Amino acid sequence: MRKNLLILMALTLIFAVFAAGCGTKPQASDTPSNAAGGAVKEEPKKTLKIGATAGPYSDMVSKAIKPIMEKKGYTIEVVEFNDYVQPNKALANGSLNANLFQHVLYLKKFAEDNKLDLKELISVPTAPMGLYSKKFKSVDEIKEGSTLTIANDPANLARSLVLLQDIGLVKIKKDVDPAKASEKDIEDNPKKLNIKPLEAAQLPRTVDSSDLALVPGNFALAAKMDLTSALKLENMAENYRNVLVVNTKDVDTQLGKDLKETIQSKQFEQIIDEQFKGFSKPEWMKGK
Numbered sequence: 506m507r508k509n510l511l512i513l514m515a516l517t518l519i520f521a522v523f524a525a526g527c528g529t530k531p532q533a534s535d536t537p538s539n540a541a542g543g544a545v546k547e548e549p550k551k552t553l554k555i556g557a558t559a560g561p562y563s564d565m566v567s568k569a570i571k572p573i574m575e576k577k578g579y580t581i582e583v584v585e586f587n588d589y590v591q592p593n594k595a596l597a598n599g600s601l602n603a604n605l606f607q608h609v610l611y612l613k614k615f616a617e618d619n620k621l622d623l624k625e626l627i628s629v630p631t632a633p634m635g636l637y638s639k640k641f642k643s644v645d646e647i648k649e650g651s652t653l654t655i656a657n658d659p660a661n662l663a664r665s666l667v668l669l670q671d672i673g674l675v676k677i678k679k680d681v682d683p684a685k686a687s688e689k690d691i692e693d694n695p696k697k698l699n700i701k702p703l704e705a706a707q708l709p710r711t712v713d714s715s716d717l718a719l720v721p722g723n724f725a726l727a728a729k730m731d732l733t734s735a736l737k738l739e740n741m742a743e744n745y746r747n748v749l750v751v752n753t754k755d756v757d758t759q760l761g762k763d764l765k766e767t768i769q770s771k772q773f774e775q776i777i778d779e780q781f782k783g784f785s786k787p788e789w790m791k792g793k
Contacts, residue, residue: 552580553760556592556604559585560727562631562747566605569776573767586600587706589660590615590788596752597621603764605629606723608745611660624756625748627765630777632722633663635735636672637712644736649696651716655688657702662687665719668739669763674698719769724782732783741785785786 555570557563563585571581571607584601586592592604593615605750606789607615608624616623641647655665663686670673677686677695688700708720708730725732732738739745749768767773774793777784 521645554582554586554601556601560723563606563679571772575765603751604750609748621752626750627768628746630786631746632739633741633785634721636737637735638717640716652699653717654701654711654715655719656705672737673700742751746787750770
């Protein structure tokens, strides 16, 4: 009996060792492998944060840039801002990968003043600034002493003065730096307009309360204003068109190339034509 028990124990031990040996046999794996037998690492999703002012330019990122970039494998988060200071600072400190809200003159001045290494990547279709009024139906009807509200920030103030000069309402001093121009640089004001600089976001509300209001296109659209109802729309210079901006170190990276390729694509222009009517296209797009 004791002998049989020893034999049974021995067989059990042998079986356990055999089973353990079988358990070490390589099994099929769900992990992709390369030809050498090593696991293939999947390319991580590239998450980008693009800042834009609330309104048409955050819409442009969401509707025209985001879907095309997502086809390239990116995940896009749109970050909205209500001022012209934080988007550049957020880009410079790495909180954003790109931003869309400013023209190149403002970018260069802001970057110089704040010692930021930022660079424009490409210009985009831009909503033109317009002169609006509920009291006058044409520029010729504007009366002497009329109240005019304009933007007080450098990004829009110079554009306002250039537009007023183009239609003969003011004359600005020669050789004025357009990035620094202010109402103090007005040399002649033949209709003695009472000019009141305000924050750009407030300007749409002044169309009803003032005689005239010069409203940047993005704020006009955000307030559901019809661009074609303006007494006059600006003849936009190329350096006043909005630009997509990145950190200078990213201009020649794959990110920079993909963003530029996206804006130059036929799909991007088609979305602009369908959903951003009235936007003034940059010269590079007109010449395609």
